[in-house]
Amino acid sequence: MENSGPTIDIESPCQACGACCSYSQNWPRFTTEDDAELDLIPENFVNERLSGMRCDGDRCSALSGKVGVATSCTIYAVRPEVCRTCMPGDAECAMARRRHGLASVVVPALSRDP
Ligand code: SF4
Numbered sequence: 001m002e003n004s005g006p007t008i009d010i011e012s013p014c015q016a017c018g019a020c021c022s023y024s025q026n027w028p029r030f031t032t033e034d035d036a037e038l039d040l041i042p043e044n045f046v047n048e049r050l051s052g053m054r055c056d057g058d059r060c061s062a063l064s065g066k067v068g069v070a071t072s073c074t075i076y077a078v079r080p081e082v083c084r085t086c087m088p089g090d091a092e093c094a095m096a097r098r099r100h101g102l103a104s105v106v107v108p109a110l111s112r113d114p
């Protein structure tokens with residue numbers, strides 16, 4: 001990992017974070033979802049081009065709460081694939097958290113030396 005700053009070491013940091021959901025309007029885009037899966041996402045959360053989640057600035061419209069304090073995805077069960085692949089402690093997570101001034105997450109399985 002490229003991070004050298006302070007770290008936190010907890011198992012489920014996402015509910016006190018939300019940084020990757022508030023990183024870029026290009027982030028919560030649709031990729032491998034089929035039409036049936038996309039139909040499950042309420043249309044008021046989908047952008048005009050139907051290419052991803054609607055964002056307010058960099059923040060996904062489906063994100064509830066305050067980034068870095070307490071957040072949740074209001075469409076968690078039907079969220080896009082890209083949202084499922086961002087894992088606490090990976091490079092995208094670290095980048096998003098850094099943007100919001102949050103310490104990097106160290107997940108035990110990812111932090112072990114080889
Ligand atoms: S994956 Fe990382 S950046 Fe995204 S909510 Fe979880 S801890 Fe935050």
Ligand code: SF4
Nearest residue numbers: 021028060063073083
């Ligand atoms: S759909 Fe949910 S998990 Fe995905 S960016 Fe939006 S708030 Fe985050």
